[in-house]
């Protein structure tokens with residue numbers, strides 16, 4: 001079946017792991033405490049703080065304790081939907097202030113533009129919130145890349161190592177999974193996407209292989225018409 005849509009991961013795939021770990025996470029660590037203390041009563045923030053209490057099992061935690069739980073989760077890169085939502089809100093302020101610019105590899109920019117021009121539908125699936133995804137591509141170093149994308153998926157569709165998440169995404173896109181090519185740097189994500197019927201391509205930007213999957217070091221080596 002020909003590929004009609006390309007679904008891509010962000011961290012380690014379109015964008016450098018170091019941008020996430022050395023720029024985005026430290027920015028969140030620095031600004032999250034003041035952001036939460038200032039905005040804790042706003043409904044969108046209060047809802048996420050409550051979700052942190054539920055997920056941590058500390059249902060009576062005060063705001064200071066919730067902040068500490070969130071900082072601990074950043075330190076272990078926990079992919080909690082509530083943390084990701086709050087990080088997205090904090091990063092939005094950084095992008096708005098011009099303190100952050102989204103990193104997207106030049107080869108990814110070029111391929112995404114070419115595939116869009118060729119008529120492929122492009123989608124993002126990341127553990128980062130949809131808001132954070134739109135920011136990294138919307139405020140990229142090269143300008144606004146969001147017109148290239150037809151949609152965004154985060155952990156609201158399920159976790160990235162679970163097969164059901166990819167089945168849900170294919171259904172939402174409205175294509176048989178076999179017509180979707182999924183790109184990622186994490187073998188467990190590629191395995192889950194394949195188990196749902198998607199085609200897969202691994203990104204190993206420093207070389208090497210993602211076992212069981214076609215693996216490339218750059219988007220320039222991907223030809224969706226050959227899959």
Ligand SMILES: CSCCC(=O)C(=O)COP(=O)(O)O
Nearest residue numbers: 009010011126127128132133
């Ligand atoms: C959307 S940019 C923020 C990246 C992030 O928070 C993250 O957890 C990256 O996860 P990914 O699924 O893109 O590897």
Ligand SMILES: [Mg+2]
Nearest residue numbers: 009011012185
């Ligand atoms: Mg990744």
